[in-house]
Amino acid sequence: MRYYEDPGPGYGALPPRAAVRSDAPRLSLNGTWRFHLAESVAEAPAGFEREDFDDSGWDTIPVPSSWPMHGFGRPAYTNQPYPFPLDPPYVPDENPTGDHRLGFELPESWSGASAVLRFDGVDSCARVYLNGVELGVTRGSRVPAEFDVSEQLRPGRNVLAVRVHQWSSGSYLEDQDMWWLPGIFRDVTLVARPPAGVPDVFVHADYDHRTGTGTLLVESVPGATVRIPELSVSTVAGQPVPIPGVEPWSAESPRLYDVVVATEAESVTLRTGFRTVAIKGGVLTVNGRRVLFHGVNRHEHDPVLGRAIPEHRLRQELLVMKQHNINAIRTSHYPPDSRMLALCDELGFWVMDECDYETHGFFLLGWRGNPAGDPQFEAASLDRMRRLVERDKNHPSVIIWSLGNEAGTGRNLDVMAAWTKQRDPSRPVHYEGDLTSASVDMYSRMYASHAEVEAIGRRAEEPLNDAELDARRRAMPFVLCEYSHAGGNGPGGLPEYEELFHLYPRCQGGFVWEWMEHGISRPGGGYAYGGEFGEELHDGTYVLDGLVFPDLTPQPVLAEVHKAFEPVHLSVDSEARELRVVNRYDFVDTSHLALQWELADDGRVVTRGLLALPVVASGAEATVDLPKEALDLPGLYSERWLTVRATLAADTPWAQAGHEVAFGQGQLSTGRPPVASTRAPTSSSSGSLALGPGRFDRHTGRLVGLYEWPVSHVPLELWRAPTQHDARTWDATTLDRRTRWADAGLHRLRYRTLSVEKSGDELTVVTKVGAAAIDAGVVTTYRWSLVDDRLTAEVEVEPVGTWTVPWARVGLTLGLPAGFRDLTWFGLGPGPAYPDSRAAGRVGRFTATIDDLQVPYLYPQENGARGDVRWAELSGPAGQLRVAGDPVLALTVRRWTITDLAAADHPEDLVPGDRIWLTLDALQHGLGSPTSGAPILPPHDLQPRSHRFRFSLG
Template sequence: MFTKEDISNQTLLHRNRLKPRTHFISYKREEEALCWNREAAPTFQLLNGNWKFFHAEHSILVPMNFYEENYDSSEWKTIQVPGVWQLQGYGKPHYTDLYYPIPINPPHVPEKNSTGCYLREIYLPSDWDGQNIHVCFEGVDSAFYVWMNGHEVGFSKGSRLTAEFDVTPYVKKGKNVIAVKVHQWSDGSYLEDQDMWWLSGIFRDVYLLSLPTIHVYDFQIKTDLDEQYEDAKMSIKAKVRNTSTSQKSFTLEYKLMDNYESINEGIISTGEQVEAKDELSVTLDVNVVAPRKWSAEEPNLYSLLLLLKDEQGQLIEVIPYRIGFRKIEIKNGNLKVNGKNIMFKGVNRHDHDPDTGRTVSLEKMRQDIVMMKQYNINAVRTAHYPNDPRFYDLCDEYGLYVIDETDLETHGFEFIGDANRLSDNPEWEAAYVERLERMVERDKNHPSIIMWSLGNESGFGCNFEAMYKRCKEIDDTRIVHYEGDRETKATDIFSTMYSSVDRIIEFANEQNWQKPHILCEYAHAMGNGPGGLKEYWDAFYQYKRLQGGFVWEWIDHGLRQFTENGEEYFAYGGNFGDVPNNSNFCIDGLIRPDRTPSPGLVQYKKVIEPIIVTSTNIENGDLVIENRYDFLSLDHIDLSWNITENGKIIESGNIELPKVPAGEKIGISIPFKNHLLLSNRDQYLNISFTLKQNTLWANQGHEIAWAQFKLTVENRSLKQKSNYNNNWPLTIEENDTNLIIKGSEFDINFSKVHGTITKWIFKGQTVMLEGPRMNFWRAMTDNEMYIVKEWKESYLHQLEHDTKLIECEQIDEFTVKVHIGTNIAPLVVDWGIDGKYEYTIFGNGQIKLSVNGLPYGKFPSTWPKVGLEMKIPVNLSHASWHGRGQWESYPDSKLACKMGIYKMTVDEMFFPYVFPQENGNRTDVKWASFHNGVNFGLYTKGNTSMNMSAHYFTKEDIEEAQHHYQLKKRDFITLNLDHQVNGLGSNSCGPGPFPEYQLKPKAFGYEVTFIPYIGATELANDL
């Protein structure tokens, strides 16, 4: 009889659960098997859907004998399976990164243990009579019991692993009732402290299998390549189980197929006898001549059919499986696939859906993989647990290298200063080893899995050494990974997290290294960022030992919620009253919860693109193309080019790429005409590499990589639009509080109190409402969560502007200069900036503003920005600019943004990070124009390239908001024209900006020109 002690006993791992085995579905006929559709298999019955459900906040409140066959559940509600009960109205989600949300007293868990009771009626097909019936649960958090028709079936722990039970003795014809009781907490919870939401229930598929009395219970396929990596050997090992007393003989055959055509077939075992209630292992080695190899770039798959026949030669069952021929090894200190060093361009991926939490549909899995491929990602680490078994099928098919990670993390023990507490305790060895064993046995035949990971952030100790040993016993064809093993006793690869570029270069330069180095986590993609990716990849390609890394992480774990007014937002830690929590630390992905790509993902795609172009003589169009694929030549790529001037294509063409093998370079010339003598405007040569043909993950024309080169122009002169050569006389009016400069078509009001423009009218329309004012602060990004302490302790966020001087000087009839001196300093502390503004106002309405500043005192080591902030009318919401776009960019995150002329609205320039923060900056801006979309606007230009951003909110609004629904549009636009901005880095977990991207306080000076205009909104095209 099941007792509550079951869930606080780490030595009790299960009761009556079947041995772990490869995930597969058997069929009755070959034609059915080759359709690869489990729902159509006559041996498969999916139990997903509505189940009767009762939730008890305390396990003692569970209804007595609810699992009995005739229990009356008519008063119970229903719940969707698969699904987590916290997102279906029972309890609340709880997010922690590090903390255990229960008292730490292993193996004991609280008596107050949220419990879910499930009931479902099942009707078995008539042709299942006399068969073995199994029930499979692909994921249940965290411990659960199963009954069938009132009979005890079994018990299991290990939330993200398959649990399979034999229910043959308990099922009957007609109606059957399955009952499940799930406990939120168990001793297994101590091993499942991953950085994610604590969510409970049957969250993955549940189904029934019908197996013949003699059947293939498990099989293992190993492929090996010869020394030339040409021919292969396929090893087949199968376990045939007999549950019958009337039938003993069988024949097991195989058929290897390529595109549904058999290329190799034979008999694994013929005339073998397996005793009743016993299991027999049979093996066969098969030589395969020159198969097409599997890699992430060329995911060539073959279909293997295992055909089990009875003593009369009648087919009992057929099992289809897709296999790939590839070899994984550590050789000469590098990890190799099929004899070649590979580079991991990876991401860490959690299971997440904004509406269903840890329950992720097959469609969402496919969407994730397609997006990864489209963004040049070639590897995924299943952080930090095995995924749904169908995910690996997709990785096999689409082509991704996988680190399959054990469902193991004890991070909370690090918080109490005892990281090795369970990992070095032999009493927990069986629990550790079993989790690894179940994962490896389930997933062992997937070609995409090239590494097993023993877990994550669990200290180290004897239990990891036991896991490593057991892993090698089951599968000696793959590499074993565990980042927490710093001495690599139980790992084949040296792995670290968030090491700086300098540190990984130190690793690379170590003498006599035998194991390659990867970063299993780096570049923390929390909020706006990560910055500094390029420097990592420069190092990866420079040093042989370094073989890439995995960005943390793929997706923001926000949960979709709605306010009382129906406004959508994505919730994070603490939003459900969950204490303790790690706030928005789960919002750290390259895509939003709704799978919208972030600017960070666009940057990552660019940095890891597999084709690199450099120039040897750009004015002659001479380029060098480097193929950074590990296996593919460039035969599958089209090259197109164009030359743009002021955003318009003036010439274009295509070039047939010569064959460029993987890892090699070739020189080409772009045959463009020399336009440079005919123009005084910037011109850019743009190169684009696109797919020649449709693939499984992208259509023909999908851009893989691109390059851009500026074509230099010397001795250019600025040609002004003619109506701006006209000047009119200026007059000056002054009183105690205001200084007013008037022309025939405009007037500008300066406040003597604030030292800024308070009104600027041009031809009857408002140009500016307030400003410009020197600004050194921005809403913080998540990646500034540590430096912000220094900034705020220096009161950088609370600078006071004290106007010391405002003077007006009439230069001539058509020109006035306004000099403003100001002291910009915080309260409390003893530093500041001696600032000066010099406005030169021309009779045509144009203003040239010269800004200078000199820091003094003990100022902070870096600043967020140096620039100008102003308020412009809300109707000037259409932006055009010449600079980088279309995405936002920052000094250390701009490679993916081409130079060009872009047009967007202020709304479109805003990127809605789940946690509101600094966003929308555009770098290397030569000019920007804000207009009303019809005939009125304001044009700006710096004497050097500047940064530009515009929002309907103030920086204070953005910084104070916790969610987007809290941001309310102002009746003005905040426009920032910044001289310099600080880099992003990824210091929410990784390193901060590299020194070259840090904004160090020093004396500064720059100019900005403002031109209001009526008429064509594209004034800049005439300049």
């Protein structure tokens, strides 16, 4: 058997140990290496490991790197399918093989030193040589491997040679939903290892919330000294020490202490936090309190570098998360760069640390031949879990170990769970793939519907056949390891999930799928997704499923996440003249926050100020009197709104003072006076009917002119450019919305005018709308009139025949001159709002350019709608046009048609034309998250029905 097909974990590597900071010498071997890529193992150069091998004709490559990101080979994306035949543990002969060579100088000070060579990540199998001597083979792409090089290392010049195979037996355990990107993608380091040094450290720092006492126990070499200088603690390894009065660590208050473990030969330093994780009464607790995960699933991805993530980007990712009220991370689906966990310790996150383990492609075979149940993969399976736990065991942010993801069931997972519990009983073990939860400590699901989550919260979920297992699982805490799939425009329904988490203690939140879009930067600009690199199999845009774009720019849904995850809930009660403040933090009070308020009349801020915020303990609530000056302020207005914002009172490591943590709004007055047009009506022209400023086609009744502008009028829209959620469904027996809408012809409606009748200052137009080959239709009646010199339409929509599909929208589109540039509106903003994704919107007056209203999703789709618009004003060189709803409408403005948007594959495919297209929606279908199975909530499922709405132009 070829070594890269051996199902074992490899050979030659030292036992795994924790990542620590040591005062022993280190030499980074990152930098420019010589590189040669062969399309198969047979074509790889023989003797490449020899010291005298001539590599002068080779290319160069940076290390760390993913070689397809540097022009060698090509990226490939699959979600489920393996990109090679399933014949474990064997892989094809066409196995791209990258040979890496580095010559480096060893300082004289290292002469005779014991040392190890550390690889923090190599995808997927590496055979390592130093000075022509084989050190061993490592598999397990995202866990470190260390080789003893004490005998091979020498002063002066050394030659390191590493042969990396893209495919190996390990690839069968690494079928995660992401790009396949081989290479040495994490640090390579030479580490001195003093014979009498500190070989490993395991810090146990427990906290008794009843007494405020911490207990420190350090496992290490016997006789090693242990110190926490800040606490004046000095002891020896193996000796538990009680420490009264320590400050506990939590994700909300990440208090860290430096621990020094030393022998005469070496001193290592690591940062620890005192905290205790336990499951009590079926609820997961930290330091005695229930915690609620407002989490995300995070892959490691850089749009330029692939899986080689710069440290500054790691920090930036976490800062953006913290600034949007995200407090938890599932490291989907492998251990991250260890520097990220150190940042999680520092900034404060709950972490579910997941093993590099997924065999999802066997699902397509009914799990036939699944390596998770194959004895020949047992050693490799356990090795991956061991290397994860040993590396990350000292991080206080890691409170849950996860066996992996979507690997079905099998004996190897049971072995991994049993070893983990024995090695570290202080943390619970998670795995979602076995719905019995027989070997783990938590019940986990992905993409469960709101209704199912509610049943689980009541501990009334569908029972298991085994009564004992059912009772055990029913007593467990519950998490959604994945929910609310965030592909493109969506998901919807986040606040409704959040309500369930707060209602049922067992439901402890979850992890949104997922954090980042995995687009790959293209040389000419923009981002590529699956299928754009000639992949034989691929899953297309499914890799675009994040809350942030690849450059970490937030997508609109991140504002919705920020609102849904607010740790403080603010509600304005105008009748009681008070503000209700509910502290939803798990641990901290509100002393770090300030309250700012502002009063707006018809969206214009007229006054603002500060409110005194009482100190509200976690889990408690209080009321605050609303500002008298706001309630009693006189003025002429139609809608008066009070907005209260909870902001940081002082700078923090993750945001500056003034950063908004939460907001609440309350309407203090209602009613809107009519707005008279300031424009003079235009006269009719031959061939058209005139009504005030409007001109209508005599035969079709469509609006063809408004003031001096020509108009294109689409009298009824039932379709939208499909979102990524519209285009997929979890259930193979159910057609996705895009297909159903296409089958019903919603994108190819035809219009037949039934009547055009003008009587005085009223024009009534009746149109029958339908699609070819379909007998279901809609009768649309427009009643145009003049109200205060404004052209006003009352529109009645009546479905006829038998409709078998929901509608995407009920609205109309007007094509106007391209000379309009800006939009000012009074309604929800500043970002988009859809029926089931609008919690982040606040009522106000906003202005943006038409171009800035567009959301540049990497795969173009419906986007940018502003909801609950009372009125909007288009302006620019073309002039000024006011549009008003009665009472409200949703509004989108684009420089391309809906059809153009639906046909585009990338944002750059959308080319502005000679018009802008204004779509007014009375009703919209929700966004939902059907991509991964959660059905859309019924209020947002737009079933065909009669409806009336009004709007005016002028």
